[in-house]
Amino acid sequence: MIKEKTLPEDFRTLEHFFEWALHSETERTLKRADACQEEILAFRDAMLGRLDDIVEHLDRFKGENIPEAEGNLYAMLLSVAEIATAVEFYQQPAVIDGFDPRRFLPVEDFILRPKF
Amino acid sequence: MIPQTTFLHDRYPALGKEPVPIEPYISEDFHAREKRHVFKKTWIHVGRIEELPERGNYLVKDLKCIDSSIIVSRDHNGELYAMHNVCAHRMNRIACPGHGKTRRFFCRFHGWSYGLDGALKGVPDELSFFDFDKSKLGLARVHVDTWQGFIFINVADKPEQRLGEFMGSMYSTIEGYPFAAMTNCYSWQAVVKCNWKLALDAFQEAYHVAYVHGNSIADALWRDTDGNLRPLDGLCGDYHRRLSMGGNPKSVYGNPNAATDMDVDAKDAIDMTSSQQPIAAAALRLGKGGSSFEASIKDLPEGLNWTKHPNWAFDINMVFPDFYLSLRPNYYQAYNFRPLTHNTFLFDARVYYPEAKTAGGRFYQEYMKVALRDVLLEDLSTLEETQAATETNVMSHMVLQDYEIMVRHQHHVIRQMIDRGEAQ
Numbered sequence A: 001m002i003k004e005k006t007l008p009e010d011f012r013t014l015e016h017f018f019e020w021a022l023h024s025e026t027e028r029t030l031k032r033a034d035a036c037q038e039e040i041l042a043f044r045d046a047m048l049g050r051l052d053d054i055v056e057h058l059d060r061f062k063g064e065n066i067p068e069a070e071g072n073l074y075a076m077l078l079s080v081a082e083i084a085t086a087v088e089f090y091q092q093p094a095v096i097d098g099f100d101p102r103r104f105l106p107v108e109d110f111i112l113r114p115k116f
Numbered sequence B: 001m002i003p004q005t006t007f008l009h010d011r012y013p014a015l016g017k018e019p020v021p022i023e024p025y026i027s028e029d030f031h032a033r034e035k036r037h038v039f040k041k042t043w044i045h046v047g048r049i050e051e052l053p054e055r056g057n058y059l060v061k062d063l064k065c066i067d068s069s070i071i072v073s074r075d076h077n078g079e080l081y082a083m084h085n086v087c088a089h090r091m092n093r094i095a096c097p098g099h100g101k102t103r104r105f106f107c108r109f110h111g112w113s114y115g116l117d118g119a120l121k122g123v124p125d126e127l128s129f130f131d132f133d134k135s136k137l138g139l140a141r142v143h144v145d146t147w148q149g150f151i152f153i154n155v156a157d158k159p160e161q162r163l164g165e166f167m168g169s170m171y172s173t174i175e176g177y178p179f180a181a182m183t184n185c186y187s188w189q190a191v192v193k194c195n196w197k198l199a200l201d202a203f204q205e206a207y208h209v210a211y212v213h214g215n216s217i218a219d220a221l222w223r224d225t226d227g228n229l230r231p232l233d234g235l236c237g238d239y240h241r242r243l244s245m246g247g248n249p250k251s252v253y254g255n256p257n258a259a260t261d262m263d264v265d266a267k268d269a270i271d272m273t274s275s276q277q278p279i280a281a282a283a284l285r286l287g288k289g290g291s292s293f294e295a296s297i298k299d300l301p302e303g304l305n306w307t308k309h310p311n312w313a314f315d316i317n318m319v320f321p322d323f324y325l326s327l328r329p330n331y332y333q334a335y336n337f338r339p340l341t342h343n344t345f346l347f348d349a350r351v352y353y354p355e356a357k358t359a360g361g362r363f364y365q366e367y368m369k370v371a372l373r374d375v376l377l378e379d380l381s382t383l384e385e386t387q388a389a390t391e392t393n394v395m396s397h398m399v400l401q402d403y404e405i406m407v408r409h410q411h412h413v414i415r416q417m418i419d420r421g422e423a424q
Helices: A011-022 A025-034 A038-047 A051-058 A066-091 B028-037 B163-174 B196-201 B264-276 B277-285 B361-383 B382-392 B402-423
Strands: B044-048 B057-063 B068-074 B081-083 B097-099 B119-124 B141-147 B151-154 B184-192 B233-234 B241-246 B312-319 B323-327 B331-340 B344-353
Touching: A011 A025, A011 A038, A011 A051, A011 A066, A011 B163, A025 A066, A025 B402, A038 A051, A038 A066, A051 A066, A051 B361, A066 B277, A066 B361, B028 B331, B028 B402, B044 B057, B044 B068, B044 B312, B068 B151, B141 B163, B151 B323, B163 B312, B184 B361, B196 B331, B196 B344, B196 B402, B233 B402, B241 B402, B344 B361, B361 B382
Parallel strands: none
Antiparallel strands: B044 B151, B057 B068, B057 B097, B068 B081, B081 B141, B141 B151, B184 B344, B233 B241, B241 B312, B312 B323, B323 B331, B331 B344
């Protein structure tokens, strides 16, 4: 399903980084693996000061019925977690001297994996 | 206070202190004997009961370590059954690997059908068979049992021990850990060109942490006054082994109270990391109170942190033969090092958290889980090179230090089982 490029009203300024609104860990992992550090840092800079607002906003929506715009924002929040170690451990997109993440991908359809 | 005045090895004189031969890591013949006398004779972890929540649910695992494909099902009375995935007629596979729900298993070759307990139910054109007795022709059953919600199978005709005895000998004091509360499971898989024991060895000592994890979590683990990164203690049993690990409470990754009790140290961790690791600090801060299950160290079974060390962070439990189970107050890791051949294995890694009830709780989980995955990418990074170097046969033995005792213990137990099996 193609996601509309929408974010909640108060977060429209983040739309420049909409490419990080990725709804699966596999997509987020591959995005990080293919990104350069400058892109990652720009995304971090845009998101870091908004994390408290984002979490507070998303907590107004519960369960499966999260609107599409909020779902996109949620995916961007999780992308911040995805890039955290690239910025705060490794100072580069990939794990230093690490195993190839493309060979260690998530089992997305595992029955106990949370839907979001 | 930490009892580090003597060597761990002195407690286990039967293990010896000599260098350990590398042949078990590179020999096809050794692996064949290992499958026959170890994997086909012991209990093997295949999943959690939460994977089969309803009657009619089943899972299928292809397990090269026992040369079999196994179905585990929950029948209409709620009972668990395990059986070989081989039709009793002309041996076709009847179910695909993965999870499903059904009332019956059907063979696509000639339409034979089986109940969830493996009993043969339907045979097209049954009257054309000779002296035919359906009750004698079900799927071949294997032993199945659960321990603390983990499903184990055993393909021996008559297991040497019941699962409860097998696990209880080492792990009775951790029974009661809140496994059932940890229902958010993230998992990854990789096929790695490395012997399964060589890989497992890399997860049962802390000696490598300062080097392999020097860019990530080395600072999150506890060091003694001389700066050495050692386990707090280690235990070797007849089959299993345990390591107790200390953490640096002033770190996000190493503080066992993070996102739970939020003690003084966890607050310090947030303050200290917020300048250099602002995302980590935000994850810890926003995760507070965001979990459906609020774990607390004081409520854990007494067998965790058995030395009662104030800076304890987690236990590593090596459930024989290939199941790594690491327990923390607010999440646990469950890895299988599943042999495929003598020099390849499937790394099946899972981490279980409670359900997140807030976006902040989910963000904390995602941060911790991604950090863990990246740490695993560090762990996996040396394995294929080490295997290739081992296969050059330049070295015939490994030299082990005291805190690599678990490597020695694994070697010892497997060797013993093979010797015992071959003597029979």
